[in-house]
Amino acid sequence: MPDRSEVAYFGAGPAPLPTKVLVKGAEAFVNFQNTGLSLAEISHRSQTANQILADTKAALTTLLEIPDSHDILFMHGGGSAEFSAVVLNMVAVWVEKRRREAEKDLGQDSAAIIERVRKELQDYLRLDYLVTGSWSLKASQEAANLLEPLGKGFVNVAVDSRKSASGKFDNIPAEDAWTLTQPRNQGGKTSAFVYYCDNETVDGVEFPNFPKCLDPDSSDEVPVVADMSSNFLSRRVDVSKHAVIFGGAQKNIGITDVTLVIVRKDVLATQPPPSFLHAVGVWSPPTILSWPVVAKNNSLYNTMPIFSIWIAGEVMRGLLETHQDRQLAGQEEVANAKAKQIYDALDRYPEVYQIVPDRSVRSRMNICFRVNGGDAGQEKAFLEGAEAQLLQGLKGHRSVGGIRISNYNAVDVDKVRRLTRYLEGFARKSKR
Template identity: 45%
Template sequence: MPSREEINYFGAGPALLPTDVLERAAQALVNYQDTGLGLAEHSHRSELASTIVREARADLAAFLDVPSDDYEVIILQGGGTGEFAATIYNLVGAWVLKERTKLVQSGLPDDDASAELIKALKAKVDAELKLDYIVTGSWSLKAYQEAQRLLGPEKVNLVADARKEVDTRAGTASKFAAIPDESTWKANLSPNAAMVYYCDNETVDGVEFPQFPPALVPSAGNTTAPVVADMSSNILSRPVPVSNYGAFFFGAQKNLGSTGITVAVIKRSLLPQPSADLLRALSLPIGPIVLQYEIIAKNDSLYNTLSIFDVYIAGQVLKKLLASFPADKAAGQQAVAERKAKQIYAALDAHSDFYHVAPVPAARSRMNIVFRIAGGDAAVEKAFISEGTALGLTGLKGHRSVGGIRASNYNSISEEGATKLAEFIDAFAKKTKA
């Protein structure tokens, strides 16, 4: 049986966690701070639990330089998939309040029971309410489809669709191989959208935005809509230009911690929500209260029973990151991530006749390196996975929807582990082609 030190796990999630964090967590699970109780047994209403949650939120804000006066960090449940719905409910609610304020300022009654106000608001909803989506992979496609399901297709605008891109390397249409050129987005952005949504890193397809999309920078006058991003698989791997976002969210199980908690960072001005009666009068969906950011924020992320043990693990990961990069913080981790990705891609590119990296170079993810071998030969890919596993390189099988190989290069993958994978990629190609 292999030891933990002999394994380099490249699975996409739940992902590898630092060994020292797990060792502390193991002790905490049995007897936390000599209380005689394990951390999972303590009440989430206890001061002990409140401290863990408070510190985790503060440390995340510190690592990402989140301006606390303008943004709220909240911890909740539901995963990234739950956030597909949560962002819709919360951002549509914020949009309704914004339009309500405009109408009251124009002279309409400041009364949700006013038939005149409701009629004018309903006209606004019918004529102007839109959600904009940029689809670049499997997860943003799921988010787009959830928006259509909750609001109806007529309220959801597809700004860009990577499925229509052509992979010129192969000369055929290739699903999610590239990010559509931003020059094609601008004319498609809605004039008064409740939000514009994109996935910063597509875990399944290996596509990552190299930077915040210039076409969405608020100061450039491209869109007035709050920008919302799913950062589930690349959070904490590079700095985030927080002020460009209305909100961003991420599941913990890639770079932050264990499965079970989700984090959202949202602009405070977007927190207030309209009453359920007003939404009902406007024929808009009313979201579950456990997904309402305003409620979660007012209760310091403890509105309902939160998994404090999972928050503790995330908090320990954050403390380790802050200790590792006390000055550069996320920029320090970015340098490491880029060095690791560079050597893995270099090994693949050295045998471009044998390995085919799924996305084009400009869209390659540093976190999820997706590729096919020998034209997608199932036997050869199976041999690659088997031989890699024998060397302690595990978790390399591609997502079930796309097949092939996927090496997830999350923060917990060491530079030595990345080097070992790169060396195996090179050796396997030479041996198989010989």
């Protein structure tokens, strides 16, 4: 049976964790801080649980330099649940802004206010999605499903990168090709938000930087929502440019059960009564997905997995300890260097390895490629050879096939070196 140090795991999620965190987690799972109780057994209402929440928030705030304008929520359901939460919460914000404007114009005439907002909803509401991979596609489809009772056309797919790449997600079109909803003062319609997935886990596509056209100075203050599930804490992020950032924990943050949501406080404060949403024909967010409710209850509206939150906090504190005052700049350098080493090895043998996405949008976290043009026998041989050397988790997503190397934070440099040696050895053998 192999020792943990002998296995190099490159799975896309659940992903590897730092061994140091796992060892501490094993102790905490049995007897947390000599209390005689497992951390999985303590009350989520206890002082200990509240301290864990506070400590994890503090670590994340330091790492990402989160401004006071934003709050941190811990939620359930992974990124997929946030596909729905984003739509329901942000449409509610859009409706409330319209309700307040109508109230200024119409006074307390509730029937007239409802009628006006209902009409504006049909005429003006849009949700902008940048579809650059499988997960942003799923998010846009969820939005369309949720808004279908209102009718068609509310979801504006401002970019679908498959249309410029023969049906594949392997690039991000130039920003001047995006068809974002025009600002209100130019065309009447208004976007409740612009959604993008910063790193597409399945397709290996990552935004190289924050889109310039979404900068608050150039986008007429349209709220920006980002799914950062699979590159969270791997590079610096300007949180202030986002209304919402969310990410499932099971890639770079911790274990399953926890979803982190960073949300601007004005979003939490701009919510209409559920009765008004229902009156204009919009669903109100289920309580468990309502960001204001979760925030008001310090993420403890219902029983949260405190053990999982503690694990996430340990991972964050480990990054702070490793990089100290450099914070995420240090981890960004490490992530970039590991990715470069892998891509360099693949690029040296283009006749054997064909990297899927365009060079300009290659993901640092999920490196996707085919072997000998996708030859089934060769890819099977590649995976079997890797398994024999305890290089695991390399099979591509079932929807696209191929090979995928997930280069998350807990994959250390030595294991990347082992992998690149295997890549080079397999390629040389294939060329004979």
